[in-house]
Amino acid sequence: MPAPQRVGEPSLVARIAAELRPEFGGEVIFVDPSDPIMGGPVCKVGECDRIGVLAGMCKAHHLRWVATGRPEAESWASTAPPNIRWLAEPPACKVVGCRRARDDRDLCHTHLLRWRRQGCPDQQAWFADPGGPALRRGGPCRFRGCGLDAEGEAGLCRTHRSRWIGRGRPAIEEYLRDCEIFGRDCFDLRRMPPLMRIEVAYAIQRRVDERRTKTRPDLLHRLLVQLPESGVTSILDRSPAEWTAALGFSTRRGSIERRFLLDAIGYITDLIEGVGWDAEYPRDVWLLRRIGYPGRDTAIRFDGIGPMWLRALTKRWTRWRLSTGIGIATVVADVRAVTLFAQSCPSLQRGPEALTREQIEAHLAHLAVRYPDAKTRTGQIGTLAGLLRAARQHCWEPRIDGGVDIYREDYPRRMLGAPRALSETVMAQLELEDNLARFRDPRGRLIAKILMATGLRVGDACRLPLGCITRDEQGAPYLHYTNHKMRRDAFVPIGVDLAAAVGVQQQSVLAATPSGTCLLPRPTRNPDGHFGFSPATFRGELAEWLRACDVRDELGQPVHVTPHQWRHTFGTRLINNKVPQETVRRLLDHSSHQMTSHYARLSDKTIRDQWEQAVKVNVAGKTVAPNSGPLAEAVWMKNNLARAQMALPNGYCALPIQRSCEYANACLTCPMFVTTAEFLPEHRRQLDATRTLIERAEQHGQQRVAEMNRTVEKNLLSIITTLDQPDSCGSRCASCDCTTTDTQGAGHTDAR
Template identity: 70%
Template sequence: MTVLQHAAESDGPSLAGRLARELRPQFAEPVILVDPSDPVMGGPSCLVAVCDRVGILKGMCSAHRQQWTEAGRPDIAAWAATAPTLRRWLAEPPRCAVASCHRARREAGLCHSHATRWHQAGRPDPERWVAEGGGGPPLPRTAMCRFPECGLDAEGAAELCEHHRSRWTRNGRPPVEAWLADCAMIGLDRFDLRALSMPMRLEVAYAIQRRVDERRTKTRPDQIRRLLRKLPGSGATSLLERSPEDWNAYLGFSSERGSIERRFLLDAIGYLRDLADGGGWDSEYPRDVWLLRRLGYPGRDAVLRFDRIDPLWLRALTKRWARWRLSTGTALATVVADVRAISRFAESFPSLHRGPQALTRELIEAHLAHLAACFPNPKSRTGQIGSLAGLLRAARQHGWEPRLVAQADLYREDYPRLNAGAPRALPESVMAQLECEENLTRFPDPRGRLLVEILMGTGLRVGDGCKLPLDCLVYDGQGAPYLHYVNHKMRRDAFVPIDADLAEEITTQQRAVLAAFPSPAYLLPRATRNLDGKFPFSPGTFRGQLIEWLRLCDIRDELGRPVHVTPHQWRHTFGTRLINNEVPQETVRRLLDHASHQMTAHYARLSDATIRDQWERARKVNIAGQQLATDAGPLAEAVWMKNNLARAKMALPNGYCALPLQQRCEYANACLTCPVFVTTEEFLPQHRRQLQQTRDLIERAEQHGHQRLAEMNRTVETNLLAIIAGLTTCPGDSCGTCSATSCGCTAQPSYDPEINDAV
């Protein structure tokens, strides 16, 4: 039984009756005339100035393009300026030359009756004969010709003037009313549905009306003309009598050919099923496959499938959980993933058909083992486990299924340990290629190129970048520009500063969008199915363009391999660059609009590499003035972490303590006599001041006879002299950190007055 039959036999009005009520007068006619200015059914006008039809080929309507081709394809602009209208013959035909006559001209400039008189008079001079009154009294007036806009008198039973009566006769004398209606539509764009049987005619008209109301997809008569010609020969009276697959097979549609007509047919069937089944939760919730458009979610054919969950009790529980999750604002993609995870769980254990009691802790442990084999990646496995845990937690929290076993639960220990992922920031060598102006100009879509610059310059997520509102630029009191966006993950507005160049590009895009759309909502509107600019650029479309751009520009890494770049890596790169440029982590957190410092710390990991690079470039000496070699080998990273931790916890005013924190210092605060003391050039002023203070102490101790105190300070003085000499003397050829252009050394000991004078 088809949906149409079901609707007809059910209580209430039939589907055909509902269609008739839903159709507005414009679409209830067998022939739907098209206003060329309509954004859905119309389009740009034909280049011929006197033509009102839509220009679909070379800027001309199909009829004028054919005439232009037959004329030898001359210059289009010049030809269009002089081409005649397609409706010229609809004007009033020429009248009889006799002034008192209101009949159509036929022979020698005369109507049939006056031509007969003229012949009977011996065919005298026509001009004088006409001037003398036409050979007799004026002809009696009759009813006016029924042809539209014709003011001549009718002749004969058809009530048409002689001119239009001849045309009607040549067309086979059809019913006059139908013929007049056809004539009135000559030269007008239209959907002619008269060949379709009922109720198919109403169904196609309803689909056209829905397309117009949605204002997303162009639906011109020329686009579905072939479909309308083939439907009558199918023998079907309704589009719902066959499945979409059967229609595609009959019509010969494929993805390569007939895609516009095929899409219209699929949309029409969808509109009819929506009308027959109804929308909203009351009608959709009992179904095992939810059409999300009926629940207010965008997307033509997006669905949420529960039919793969065979245990009926688990299917009902999952549907209730999904509805609750959607009502709380959980992202649709998350709910879809959760339902898929429950479907996979149900497919793995047929024993669940026995009821909720079959869901035991033993079965859950078997499921965990199954997931470990199917999802080696701990992060993917965590998502699968989390979906089942969320369902069980919600069921117990709300009392949805009291028959569940208490021990059937998931615990923290059931989740796999997540490995710390490798840094996702792009290498600077790759970023240099991506930021190259020459490569940016090769991006195929101007919207995509601007989005690339926004993502690289602000660290936005790609979804937030695609949904930037048109008025996304704001300025502070000093005139500095900021990008205003919606952080959809955190569900709040956010601002990020941008430079003047990016602000200028955004301003240019704003002007272009305002010129292209009547009332746009987004800075980067999608190019198709978006007549008013109310829908944003698709992240999926952008990712496809990004892949093609990387291939076109031949972006490669340090090893010469083609690079795969995801939009989110620019966010990691943005945060990493800030951290490595010593921007405070709180500032980075606010720029990235993170909720916690823990997330920002994920971007800060690479800052250690920057500090390590500075540490390795510095010349480090011990208390004897000897330069310390840079740690290398397997323990290099561990040694660096030890030193980095010590610097953070035990920094001294004139150096750093390299003693591990776990050991006790035997030298108390006498660090200058400590063998694990390390210092660098930046502390030279402190060393010189301490050297002078130490000499003053030695002098006073000797004056007062305190030889022990003088002896201890002479050790400090010796170490200070060695340290200063080690920090101010270049080791010449052994210098591994300087060059003739960087440090200016001449491989000779530098002169320090204090040291040389003391020596």
Template identity: 50%
Template sequence: MVSVEALATPIESGWVARLGAAVRQEFRAEVLVPAVADPILGSPGCAVPGCVRSSRYAGLCPAHLGRWRKAGRPDRHGWVKTADPEVMGYRPLHSCLVPDCGFGQHRYRLCYRHSHAWDKAGRPAVDRWKPDVAGTPAAVCAIPGCALWAELDAGWCHSHHRRWRLRGCPSAAEFIAYCASYGEDRFDLRPLAPQLRLEIGYALQCRVDANRTRTTPRSIKPLLDHLVASGAESLLERPLAEWLAGLPAAASVNTPRAFLGYAIECLLDLRDGTGWDSEYQRDVWRLRRLGVSGHDGAKLDFTAVHPVWLRELAKRWCRWRMSCGVGLGQLRSDRLALVRLSQFTPGLASSSGPDALDRAALEAYLARLAVEIPHPKTRSAEIGCVTGFLHAVRQHRWASLPAEAQLYPSDQPRRDETPAPRAIPEFVMGQLESPANLDRISDPRIRLLVEVLIRTGLRIGDATRLALDCLVRDPQGAVYLRYRNHKMRRDAVVPIDDELTAMIQTQQERTRQRFPTAAVLLPRSSANPDGRLPIPTATFHLQLGQWLETCGVTDELGQPAYVTAHQFRHTAATRWINHEVPQEVVRRLLDHTSHTMTAVYARLADTTIREQWERAQKINIRGEPVDITVDGPLADGEWMKQNLARAKMALPNGYCGLPLQKSCPHANACLTCPLFITTAEFLPQHRKQLDDTRALISRAQTDGHTRLAEMNRTVETNLLTIIATLETDQRDCRCAAADSETCCGKESSDAP
């Protein structure tokens, strides 16, 4: 396999200069010594408190490792506490034993001159020997931290002079750096060809800047050795596949392979430049180069779209879609739809122009598609992509299509009218929500995610990416979860109960302890040195599956139950609807823009509410059995009583109907709840609600229910205030009513 990208452009002469300019000074060094505990290039510090070295094995630096072994390998934790932290290069060197002499020791623990003088004097007893001391010399040793007198005119003390000679008399700066990092692991790039050395330096620099993956000298040493042996001048002289195929066993493990691929990617990015200018003409777009963040390695590959004229149109369409803000997921579907269009339309791939797209061709395409993709919903989405493509080509005159080159609504497959309910049956939910089973989730992040999904119905991708400071309070002190609705690209809030609040607070603590600078509530545990990245949804899916298996969760028939993360969302919605939370409120709780989606749940509820209610009586939403008789007249009475209890709370859009929010502390906070109020579009509801409330009050008064009447008076007053405010606002408001949720900023409790 040959990578087209790697061979596409010949390496031009200006390239090395450009590379040189891109590599920062510290990564241009021939020998690169990472700082101790550097999160990317280094290793954690030695476990001995006060030791300045990096750990190498078992949490100890080589010096302490040696001492610990010499001490007979005692219990390491205890030993570490008592060990002398000083290591070579940091322990002061001993001076000559003659009082006031500051030269280093040479022989007999005396300096060079005094050792000779002592020999000459016939080695007398030291306390009776009083030699001359040569006054104070001009300089002390130039190695920082060494206090010995300099000798032999290179500026070093006796010992450092010897070591300097052994190193081949390097420059003073180099020698000082060498001493300071003595014993530390290092990237030794000296044997590499000059350009290759720069390239590796650049790749290391990119790794540091990306701040994700640890790359220590040891981990890529086999790779560097191989590069030296290969005699290569540049990584770009061979495609990645060829490099990988030639790696020796020692270098053919994950880290060096990944580093090699990464280095080549970084270099290609630098060489070919980023942005549309360079990327558009390619047939494989690297989204990273187009500024699409968060999808490091993602590509859009158009090579399978044939022939070239269709590929050019496909690229043009995708670029236009991207500039309209269409997300990566959709773009991938778009691309795939066009690949299949080119494969499934007879003769298209070998055609010379858009004339080939006539009605006959499109019908043949539809027929083939129906065979290849039997599922109507999937096929319909695919046909939708192609329809949009043809439409855009015609609308923007990118090419002259035959007049009949379009698809119509009647070309779409028929779809089932009512989608099957996707909520998790309460029978299964009862098992999932049992405290014993919840306690079996060992990872607290997963446990919290499960609770969040059950209680708020958030999408899993929104829940994993919750910010660390995701809790907000309204003026009444009621708590909301603030999240980013990634699908709709907007911020949203959902009310939460005290229990969930407490769980989130505990997690905030946990996260802050492990990652003091983290911005996310649930950080991923690997390749994430600063806690910037959230736990991947894949981790959740995996652990959810394992948990279901460990708990042996079954359906009513005793079969193992299969549950997906997204089903929790349908479950939350269904529960709300079945507890008669008004559709409008559910829509806002789920942060749906249109009513269509929410209406699906409601329609379901129309026919099943009574059954659902009866089932809810047997097992309530927390899985606890409820002790009432279900059969007989009592059941009807109970049912009515429950409805009545809810009807008492007449509020703007019905009533505060969140029975799941058992511990919501502020019933009256509903009136300031951002989910409820103050956009003018709801005025009719508010007015009608006012009438209803008043009717309720007078009925309550006639029946002598003073308490009920009183409660609803407060409601009446609040409604009057709301209506009055909205009516005034409506006159000032100049925003389009369509975006009323953010209109005028008049929502009473916008997140602080």
């Protein structure tokens, strides 16, 4: 891509130069090995101050170590000499008062000739009194760190002058600069054109200021050699795609250099085009880094929305939503949904007046074909409804017809999905310590333990602060975290084992990065430990771990596990262990019981077990034992289905599902009738009514009617007597733990 400023190029140079600090303004940028961005671990050789890039050594010492046969590294490094020994000040002439470099016999060249002319007397005495006039003092040698006198026009001492001549007498300034940077880690930008040089220097400075990505000289050496040979004067003279092709970058080769070049282009364009809302809002592609959001290349694109009025409305709506704290991913998805709506309604080009209910209905039809999944389609429709609602609420576009809206009936019906909790067969494998030990990264292992033990969302777990353990007055540990979805702090109790594992991780973080703020810092682009572990990275590690552990379900099939399924499993375990739903809601930090019921669902086994806790009796007042054996579960499912058809007012029918009943609804004389204590009030009312019928029948001489009702009276007395026993749950089932769900009774139909 061409440089944005060709005529005003000097002004671009001036703008960049004004941003550069002195340490980045020279042709050579020297590196402090202790710098977390430009530097790294110092070479193991004690007197070497270069970065240890290979086996803890600088490149020069690593080559020498390999040449000696790779001995034990620590002992070899303790005796190895530094790389810059020849750059030290040369030895001076031993004649008292002489500051010239030695030539031979511990004497400078001039004193050596004088000593030989005098017949080579004893040197020790001669050093003190060489005879003749003292040598004329010259200026200091121009070589950095050399304090000897210069000799000759080059301004160097004899030793450094000899080395300069041996190099072919290059330009003296270039030679001195080469000597200065020899043995030191630095970015050498001398070969670059002036504009390109300050662009690269500015990019290095920005990288250092951001404190995210390692930018060592050895990582960029090849790029800094290739750029001057590219034939351009600015990195903006080519587009990123052109640079990738010209320099031979690929996803596997040159990724570090390519990323630096892309960042450099971004830094310079940001400087030229400006940052902040005033500069970015008018554009049709918003780079989020320019408006204060993290991300290098993340953008919101409005250029796919053809109608200009709709594009302007969407941009205003998007800015407002970002200001209210809506997440980036949600906002980007909303803009895509509006883009799809604009593309499916070409007539909107005529203006806001062209938006009609008919067009919305046509768009709904397109969505039904394109997105069969009701959940996805609901999101698309909800976006359009939100845009129209905000436009009316804030009077952003008064030309839109007030009758154009999205109604509740426009949304597809969503079926309640199957429970997402993992089975206990799978969880037993996931919680096995031997399997957890197979996690490649200790941070990933700790995240998995936290998710299984607390039900946190993976994003909240990855961003836990370093000091996330809180204890109550009894010393019980709690995990203090931020519920980012609800934007509030929350606490969840944890076990002592998990608290101990968190403590070990805290000590590990403090040892690596004393200024760290995250319990689980990301391993890359995070020298200060201020950025949390990436959920995407954890998902990748989780998939790798599942393959390594060969986790399988009840059918022997490999299991696919998502981090969020552990949240469902946590809630389901609690609710099936009789934890009150309000407690489960608070542990999951939900705002409504409806959401908690979506996560925590009772299993059929729990319902069956709770029903068996209730007392069930037949018409004779005898306790009915629950079904057991191989067919127990099948009977349970059959009875669940039958009960769904019709319930009796005072109990349940244990007959199989059928179309006829020989007792003709005379349930209290039917041997298949069963009941529980919850129906005691109805039984007492029926007993009173039955006794009244018996009394009237005897008064009118209806002995057959009285005899039939005495059987009913006898059965009712037996039922009431049994259900009134202290070990039954009585009539308190509405408030106790038992659940009056039948495991034996079947439905009672009108067709019997």
